[in-house]
Amino acid sequence: MASSLAPLLIILSFFFFSLSRALPREAVFDAADVLSDSGFVSMALTLEIVAETLLEQSPSATVFAASDSAFKKSGQPSLDLLRFHLSPLPLTPSSLRLLTAGARIPTMLPGQSLTVTTASSDRVTSINNIKLTESPIYDDGFLLVYGIHRFFDPNFQFNSRRPSSDSNSSCSAKNHTAGASDSFDQAIQTLKTGGYSAVASFLGMQLSGVVEQSGITVFAPADDVVMNRIGDIGEYPSFFRRHVVPCRLLWNDLVNFADGSELSTFLEGFAINITRSDGVLILNGVPVFFPDVFFNDRVVVHGVSDVLAAQGNALHENALNVDDEENQFDPSEY
Incomplete structure (x- = not known):
């Protein structure tokens, strides 16, 4: 398994920043200068006026700048x-x-x-048609500005x-059915x-061909995060189960879930708690930074900025110490 995880592909840049960091005022004014020159x-003048109210409260942002x-x-x-023209x-x-x-991008509204x-x-991205x-008019890695007409x-x-979503807030794991290999192959290729x-790799090895009638949702941390956070091969099954x-x-x-809602996962005893902070959806303290990375009729993947850990230390320890035998996906269990 270790060898299959070794080749790391290009990592999306927005997973590298710290949530404790706030956008510096200088970056906002630099962006305004570039906007004005472009x-x-x-929008440059407006950005300077609203910088303290909106942008300096966030560690990152994308601005969609309307033309003069x-x-x-x-x-x-x-x-x-x-x-509505600013995303965190x-x-x-x-x-x-x-x-x-059809993918949704959160805004600061x-x-x-x-x-x-x-x-x-299309060669260029279109949002709301x-x-x-x-290319961005301004990009320092944390603040990006695109122009729109x-x-x-x-x-x-x-x-x-x-496909329509018949989501079930209880998310109980039952009614497995086979025959979904195409759905998984599509998801696996997109993730890679x-x-x-x-x-x-986890998705292919542990779930390929086995999926519930109501589908699955995967909360996916980027490769570098996974490699830095799990070292013992015995932790792999429980790691994956708590993200699905x-x-x-x-x-x-x-x-549409209210703050405090909980989603059950494939790891028994491990739940994902939903909250919000400045308009960003938070799962067990970890922001969702890439909604709808992939979706089809059975599989949905959302990118998250870190590994999902349990809210309580006791539960976390319990989740990581589940026997490997109990952590394997087995269709006959359901």
């Missing part, structure tokens, strides 16, 4: 509309390209998200052809090319 004068002609046509946007995630071009049509509308034939500049519409509705090869929920939960399902 012909986005109105958009300001001229629509006037100065409200604070809520500005929040540092969305690099490579991470945006991994998001398929509570309860509101943007929707990826990029078609497979508005194309972004092909008009403001996003908060009432935009995506005509989704995504997106910096989640460790989780892809036995029901299919898309991003729009997750955001």
Whole structure:
């Protein structure tokens, strides 16, 4: 197993920053200067005004900057509309390209998200049916700014052809069925090319061909995080089981859970607690930084910034010490 985890692919850049870090004021003003020089004068001035209120409260952000002609046509946007154009995630071009049509991007406007509308034939990313500049106008690794030709519409509705989600908040593990190898193969290939090869390996070895009728949801830490956090091969089964929920939960399902809700996992006694902080969804203290990395009719994957640990030390110790025999996926158990 160790050899299968050794080759690490390109890691998405936004997993490397510390949550305790706040965006420095200097970065915001540098971004405003670059925006102004690039012909986005109105957004540059607006960014300087709202920096302390919005951006300096977050360790990272992506700004979708409307053009001067958009300001001229629509006037100065409200604070809520500005929040709708800011995401707390540092969305690099490579991470945006991994998001398929229908994927949701959280914004700093509570309860509101943007929707990826990029078609497979498009060379540039489209959000809410508005194309972004092909490359960021500004990018320091934590703060990224893309240009758009008009403001996003908060009432935009995506005509989704995504499979419907019959999510079950209790997520009880039962009613396994076979015949889902194609669904797993698709998920595994996407994860391997997106910096989640460790989780892809677990998925292939422990779940391929075995899935519940209600599907599964995988909360996937990036490769470097996994390799740094687990060293004993005996911990691998319990590690994987606590990151998998036995029901299919898309991003729009997750955001509808109230704070304090719990999701049961395949690791007996281990639950995932849902909370929020500044509009970011938090699972056992770990932010969801890449919603809907992958989804099909049976499997949904969300990227998380760290390994999910139990909320209580006693439960955590119990989870890590479950016998290996009990930690193996066995279809006959269900």
